[in-house]
Amino acid sequence: MPTIRDVAREAGVGVGTVSRVLSGHPRVAPATRARVEAAVARLGYRPSSAARALARGQSHTLEVVVPLITRHGYVELLRGIEDGLAESDYALVIRTIERPAARERAFTDLGHTSRADGIIFVSLTPPEEVVQRLRQARMPVVLVDREHPDLPGVAVDHEAAAALATRHLIELGHRRIALVDHPAEGLTPGVPEDRRRGFQAAMAEAGLAVRPENLLVMDLSPEGGMAAVETMLALPEPPTAVLVGSDTQAVGVLEATRRRGLRVPRDLAVVGYGDIEMSHHIGLTTVRVPVRDLGRQGVAMLLSEITAPSSPPTRTWLSAELIVRRTTAAPGDGSRGGWLTLP
Amino acid sequence: MPTIRDVAREAGVGVGTVSRVLSGHPRVAPATRARVEAAVARLGYRPSSAARALARGQSHTLEVVVPLITRHGYVELLRGIEDGLAESDYALVIRTIERPAARERAFTDLGHTSRADGIIFVSLTPPEEVVQRLRQARMPVVLVDREHPDLPGVAVDHEAAAALATRHLIELGHRRIALVDHPAEGLTPGVPEDRRRGFQAAMAEAGLAVRPENLLVMDLSPEGGMAAVETMLALPEPPTAVLVGSDTQAVGVLEATRRRGLRVPRDLAVVGYGDIEMSHHIGLTTVRVPVRDLGRQGVAMLLSEITAPSSPPTRTWLSAELIVRRTTAAPGDGSRGGWLTLP
DNA sequence: CTGAAAGCGCTTACAG
DNA sequence: CTGAAAGCGCTTACAG
Numbered sequence: 001m002p003t004i005r006d007v008a009r010e011a012g013v014g015v016g017t018v019s020r021v022l023s024g025h026p027r028v029a030p031a032t033r034a035r036v037e038a039a040v041a042r043l044g045y046r047p048s049s050a051a052r053a054l055a056r057g058q059s060h061t062l063e064v065v066v067p068l069i070t071r072h073g074y075v076e077l078l079r080g081i082e083d084g085l086a087e088s089d090y091a092l093v094i095r096t097i098e099r100p101a102a103r104e105r106a107f108t109d110l111g112h113t114s115r116a117d118g119i120i121f122v123s124l125t126p127p128e129e130v131v132q133r134l135r136q137a138r139m140p141v142v143l144v145d146r147e148h149p150d151l152p153g154v155a156v157d158h159e160a161a162a163a164l165a166t167r168h169l170i171e172l173g174h175r176r177i178a179l180v181d182h183p184a185e186g187l188t189p190g191v192p193e194d195r196r197r198g199f200q201a202a203m204a205e206a207g208l209a210v211r212p213e214n215l216l217v218m219d220l221s222p223e224g225g226m227a228a229v230e231t232m233l234a235l236p237e238p239p240t241a242v243l244v245g246s247d248t249q250a251v252g253v254l255e256a257t258r259r260r261g262l263r264v265p266r267d268l269a270v271v272g273y274g275d276i277e278m279s280h281h282i283g284l285t286t287v288r289v290p291v292r293d294l295g296r297q298g299v300a301m302l303l304s305e306i307t308a309p310s311s312p313p314t315r316t317w318l319s320a321e322l323i324v325r326r327t328t329a330a331p332g333d334g335s336r337g338g339w340l341t342l343p
Numbered sequence: 344m345p346t347i348r349d350v351a352r353e354a355g356v357g358v359g360t361v362s363r364v365l366s367g368h369p370r371v372a373p374a375t376r377a378r379v380e381a382a383v384a385r386l387g388y389r390p391s392s393a394a395r396a397l398a399r400g401q402s403h404t405l406e407v408v409v410p411l412i413t414r415h416g417y418v419e420l421l422r423g424i425e426d427g428l429a430e431s432d433y434a435l436v437i438r439t440i441e442r443p444a445a446r447e448r449a450f451t452d453l454g455h456t457s458r459a460d461g462i463i464f465v466s467l468t469p470p471e472e473v474v475q476r477l478r479q480a481r482m483p484v485v486l487v488d489r490e491h492p493d494l495p496g497v498a499v500d501h502e503a504a505a506a507l508a509t510r511h512l513i514e515l516g517h518r519r520i521a522l523v524d525h526p527a528e529g530l531t532p533g534v535p536e537d538r539r540r541g542f543q544a545a546m547a548e549a550g551l552a553v554r555p556e557n558l559l560v561m562d563l564s565p566e567g568g569m570a571a572v573e574t575m576l577a578l579p580e581p582p583t584a585v586l587v588g589s590d591t592q593a594v595g596v597l598e599a600t601r602r603r604g605l606r607v608p609r610d611l612a613v614v615g616y617g618d619i620e621m622s623h624h625i626g627l628t629t630v631r632v633p634v635r636d637l638g639r640q641g642v643a644m645l646l647s648e649i650t651a652p653s654s655p656p657t658r659t660w661l662s663a664e665l666i667v668r669r670t671t672a673a674p675g676d677g678s679r680g681g682w683l684t685l686p
Numbered sequence: 687c688t689g690a691a692a693g694c695g696c697t698t699a700c701a702g
Numbered sequence: 703c704t705g706a707a708a709g710c711g712c713t714t715a716c717a718g
Contacts, residue, residue, distance in 0.1 A: 003711055014689040019713055029687055049458050050402060051711035053393035054694050082439055094437045096425055115392050222624040251624070278621060281565045281594070346695055357705040362697055372703055394695035397710050688718090697710085702703105 002043040011039035022047060049091075053115070061091045062302060063116035067123055077122060077144070080295020088303060090117070097124065118302045120144055140305040144298040152305060152313035154297045158191050161287050161320035162198030163205075165243050165271045168285075168322055170206045173330045174241035174269060177203065179210075180228040180253065181245030182220035192217075195245055195273070214239055218249060225252025226259075229268075233260060240331040241269035247276045247286055254282065254327065265329040275323055283326035290318050345386040354382035365390060392434075396458070404434045405645060406459035410466055420465060420487070423638020431646060433460070440467065461645045463487055483648040487641040495648060495656035497640045501534050504630050504663035505541030506548075508586050508614045511628075511665055513549045516673045517584035517612060520546065522553075523571040523596065524588030525563035535560075538588055538616070557582055561592060568595025569602075572611075576603060583674040584612035590619045590629055597625065597670065608672040618666055626669035633661050 004022075008015040013032060020028050021036040039045075053059045064081060078094075085092065093116060118140035125146050126134070134141050135150060143153030162179075169177050179199045181192045196215065203210050213235055218224035225244060229252075232238050244250040250272035257268050264270055272279055272286035279286050297316060304310070347365075351358040356375060363371050364379040382388075396402045407424060409417055421437075428435065436459060461483035468489050469477070477484050478493060486496030505522075512520050522542045524535045539558065546553050556578055561567035568587060572595075575581050587593040593615035600611050607613055615622055615629035622629050640659060647653070 004713095005711080015712080016690080016714075017688055020688085023713080027687060032687080048397070048711055050393050050396035051694090052713080054391070054397050054696085055711075055713040057694070057713095059393060078437075078439060091436055092438075093434055094421075095435075096421065222621075248624075251621075278594075281591075347697095348695080358696080359698075359706080360704055363704085366697080370703060375703080391695055394710090395697080397712085398695075398697040400697095400710070689716105691716090692714090694711105694713085698708090700705105700707090702705090 002045045004045075004047065006043055007036065007039045007045050010043060011035045058117050059115045060089070061093055061116045062299070063093045063095060063119045065095045065097060065119060065121045065124060067097050076291040077295040080292035081120070081299050083292070084296040084299030084303075118142070118306050120298050120302055121146065140302060140309065142298050142302040142305060144294050147315065150313060152301055152310055152315065154294055154301060154316045154318060156289050156294065157317045157319055158194035159198035159201070161289070162195040162243065163202040164320070164322050165273070165287050166199050166202035168324070168328065169241040169243065169269060169271065170202065170208065172241070172269065172328060175208060176214070176237060176239040176241070177208070178214035178216060178232055178239040178242045179245070180216045180218055180225065180242055180249060182224065182249065183217055192245055199243060220246055221248060222252030222255065225249035226256035229253055229256035229260070239268070241328070243271045243273070245273050247272040247274045247279045247284060250284055250286070251278065251282070254284070264327050266333060269329060269331070270327040285325045285328040286323050288321045288323050290320060293318055345388045347388075347390065349386055350379065350382045350388050353386060354378045401460050402458045403432070404436055404459045405642070406436045406438060406462045408438045408440060408462065408464045408467060410440050417465070419634040420638040423635035424463070424642050426635070427639040427642030427646075461485070461649050463641050463645055464489065465641075483645060483652065485641050485645040485648060487637050490658065493656060495644055495653055495658065497637055497644060497659045497661060499632050499637065500660045500662055501537035502541035502544070504632070505538040505586065506545040507663070507665050508616070508630050509542050509545035511667070511671065512584040512586065512612060512614065513545065513551065515584070515612065515671060518551060519557070519580060519582040519584070520551070521557035521559060521575055521582035521585045522588070523559045523561055523568065523585055523592060525567065525592065526560055535588055542586060563589055564591060565595030565598065568592035569599035572596055572599035572603070582611075584671070586614045586616070588616050590615035590617045590622045590627060593627055593629070594621065594625070597627070607670050609676060612672060612674070613670040628668045628671040629666050631664045631666050633663060636661055
């Protein structure tokens with residue numbers, strides 16, 4: 001592997017000059033620059049990132065900390081991060097956190113070992129002690145899909161998204177609307193609550209009552225959705241529409257409805273949440289969370305924090321989008337195709 | 344940030360001694376070791392990875408190159424990689440390759456820029472030129488889910504897996520069995536062919552004929568599976584069982600069968616391929632590809648290549664597992680529960 | 687605009 | 703067993 005010294009010799013200049021050409025220093029004579037560039041090309045020289053990191057005092061590396069859960073579209077999020085990184089040439093170190101135990105250790109190491117120039121936490125709130133340590137060390141940090149008073153972040157406004165979906169049902173003419181959600185998860189504690197608030201706000205806004213029996217918390221699985229249908233159909237006045245907190249549960253809702261001989265959307269309108277791949281195939285109306293944008297804006301924010309820390313910390317809210325497909329219609333409307341019909 | 348010099352001063356020793364203690368050099372007096380360790384703890388010292396990388400000539404970093412496709416269980420694979428890395432303290436740099444254009448560039452950079460101590464290619468075959476460059480540079484490389492004559496690798500034996508699934512159907516008593524698969528994808532060119540070979544081998548072994556009309560290539564989507572059912576049912580003698588090359592298509596097969604008023608598994612036994620999350624919920628009998636093990640063994644192999652390159656290159660084949668659930672039974676057997684029943 | 691030199695924070699023969 | 707010193711490959715004031 002040729003070093004900067006080889007290039008200098010080859011170009012007949014000092015190593016300092018080579019370095020200046022390589023890092024785009026403005027005050028270099030065009031002719032010199034050309035000679036150096038030619039030498040670099042001839043030798044196939046690539047600077048050593050380790051030496052550079054040591055001399056510059058920065059690693060040119062960004063660290064992404066993600067929980068290792070298949071469920072959420074983390075792949076899509078990483079795509080967004082890649083997008084945001086496309087122009088820069090930062091390297092990406094991905095640290096995954098699985099079990100609480102591993103999590104503790106990972107967090108403990110963070111401010112210390114990590115030589116990244118910045119850190120993105122995805123769907124995770126670091127312990128207060130870590131937050132303060134990172135702040136003291138002036139390590140640029142951005143939270144994605146989470147918030148903290150002292151840290152900049154990008155998150156999705158689930159409350160607004162749920163309200164949007166609820167309003168869609170109300171506008172179709174539904175009055176008895178249920179919310180089926182799942183228990184708060186360790187990694188995303190606030191989300192179901194946010195959705196409930198948005199749901200209730202939209203209902204209140206339309207002057208509609210939310211009956212307690214229409215707020216169901218079920219297992220995060222198709223079976224959970226199926227059980228919700230059983231519960232709802234047992235009510236004296238079953239809802240005509242339901243907002244489901246996850247597409248996974250919504251699949252179960254559709255299936256149980258069909259088993260009961262009822263039709264979607266005629267007898268029950270269904271809106272999911274998340275827009276997983278399956279939802280497109282089965283024609284589920286759902287809320288699409290802009291996961292990719294979360295990633296993209298997260299890096300953008302981190303890059304800007306590295307250049308100039310924001311104070312007070314920047315906070316950005318992304319809004320989700322309602323994807324209307326074939327599982328919602330006016331109450332009793334049998335003209336829509338139902339779900340999982342061939343196009 | 345304290346440096347090794349601060350630690351040396353604090354412990355009253357030379358920096359060389361601190362370095363030896365830190366890197367676990369055996370010949371250090373216990374008392375000295377203790378003094379150094381105390382100083383390290385007191386100062387909260389952490390070695391600079393950049394300086395270490397420069398001095399040692401290795402980065403203690405592994406690079407994973409993955410295509411950014413949601414479909415395949417890459418998250419699970421990364422989990423496996425994490426598992427395999429648990430003991431070592433290598434850092435992981437993940438490079439994703441999306442479009443062919445970006446792919447070209449990424450590959451070109453690889454041998455050059457990358458200062459990783461080793462590279463894992465997941466589901467990707469690097470261009471021959473890159474392979475040779477990496478070999479010349481003596482860069483340890485492992486292929487996961489792919490093979491190359493000059494490179495060590497871990498892959499799944501799809502041929503054996505398909506044969507296994509086919510034998511399961513044959514043993515249940517099926518004679519007319521169809522294979523529904525999808526076209527070869529850019530990233531996984533050989534897989535459908537491997538499956539077909541395994542399918543045909545198992546059929547031949549049982550003395551069963553494979554009729555050409557029972558080899559269907561359909562779109563990789565539920566709709567593709569639905570279309571396959573239409574085609575099969577139009578045959579004079581429709582198959583009684585089908586092996587489907589992806590769980591996604593299998594979902595469509597189940598749905599179309601139900602639409603036709605037929606029951607699974609009584610009227611059609613169905614085996615999927617991949618064991619996606621949904622399959623568990625709908626009770627689909629399927630082939631589970633040991634994705635996590637691929638990751639785990641991939642790193643293990645890379646670590647061993649770093650220590651001692653294998654020659655000729657090690658090649659490991661992992662076998663897939665048949666998960667029998669509720670979509671397979673003997674022809675005409677109505678005693679099984681069908682799919683998507685509550686437990 | 688450019689060269690020579692110090693310095694980034696480690697590791698590792700080399701002596702002792 | 704341990705210290706002093708050279709060296710890893712860059713960057714960056716400092717002169718000129």
